[in-house]
């Protein structure tokens with residue numbers, strides 16, 4: 116059955132390139148010399164028709180969340196085996212959205228070296244790059260040749276761009292790329308002091324020379340330079356562009372370039388060295404061995420730990436953050452890169468599975484206490500670190516039957532609980548309790564869409580069907596629907612996870628405790644594996 120199909124995820128259109136690839140120019144096989152990056156072209160304009168004013172910076176902007184930066188320039192991709200790093204400079208621009216959708220459809224990471232004044236003019240694209248988990252680097256405020264500038268002017272170019280990125284995304288850049296690949300010892304020192312690694316490249320596609328053309332001559336030239344220069348290297352860093360003047364040939368060449376490296380055994384990385392940017396939904400569950408498991412569409416992967424009940428998961432900057440109450444009754448948090456950490460000083464607030472959401476740059480976590488009241492806390496998350504709450508939880512009262520769910524509904528963080536008699540109640544941190552008029556036999560589940568304008572509430576009804584209701588800022592809550600049970604077994608009263616963005620529902624079945632998944636229009640399928648409690652879902 117198809118339901119509210121208008122919100123089905125759009126399938127990214129991959130632009131194919133046909134026709135023979137042009138012969139490789141003899142000169143293209145030699146290594147490019149730094150300095151061959153072209154001009155960035157005219158800057159993007161603000162809505163008022165002017166170039167953005169630089170932010171006032173009165174002190175060096177140090178990227179404190181980044182690893183210590185080495186002194187010197189790097190031009191080869193990190194990682195073992197054969198790795199390739201695709202990099203896109205001078206944006207954001209009109210080609211950025213096409214590049215993002217192609218990268219998303221191939222599920223690969225990449226790095227964007229944005230120009231400060233272009234970020235200020237196109238903040239929505241910067242937000243999209245960040246929310247999709249791409250790495251952003253500093254490419255100066257307005258693209259000067261750094262070697263022509265004084266030390267203080269070079270510093271200001273770096274700091275203005277870092278300040279702009281930080282104000283737009285909350286994340287400071289860990290990488291710096293000097294325009295034209297030109298730098299001197301001053302540039303190297305200033306970048307290192309700011310904890311930014313200085314990156315040039317090892318493959319120059321010369322895509323900027325297409326000068327806005329989308330002709331097959333330019334598309335094929337970009338492809339052949341990427342393949343001929345990159346294919347002979349173990350760790351190529353490929354230079355491409357998404358400038359305000361537009362790089363349509365780059366967008367058209369990209370799928371062929373990606374398939375070339377993929378088919379020649381390369382792993383795609385960003386300049387952090389991350390091999391995967393989360394592009395699939397992530398399901399998390401606690402198995403009967405009490406360990407945390409994750410499933411990103413390719414089977415369950417054990418993450419360890421010993422949990423009392425179902426975990427929670429949310430995605431921050433492309434990385435899944437898992438939360439669970441351990442056998443020591445403390446809340447623990449984990450990412451693949453950073454491992455486990457206790458979420459705060461020893462608490463005994465959580466007698467239930469946690470509910471989490473990440474909204475407006477803050478992480479919100481709620482659980483039901485041993486006193487059956489709702490307890491919740493929130494904190495900012497510094498990139499590269501695990502969140503830690505030292506101030507404790509707040510008591511929001513109520514009389515809660517099981518685990519709460521948390522989601523941003525119309526930009527308001529909202530808690531969903533099952534109250535007395537299985538009636539679902541909501542409250543926000545600033546308002547009181549309200550009955551939602553639902554009766555559920557499972558704990559409630561709720562999720563907000565990535566756009567922040569929609570949410571979905573769901574639970575297993577007393578008729579054993581999975582019931583859900585979407586919310587949008589324009590329509591409010593509208594139209595309850597239900598999906599039948601996944602098997603003749605019916606449901607347990609376990610937790611159920613919902614993702615509003617792709618309308619995916621995962622539930623735990625009754626006697627087998629298996630996880631079942633479906634999206635509207637598909638049948639229930641088993642993800643296999645027995646669980647304790649329910650399954651949590653998050654999307655990138």
Ligand SMILES: [Zn+2]
Pocket residue numbers: 152153154155204205254258294295
């Ligand atoms: Zn540039």
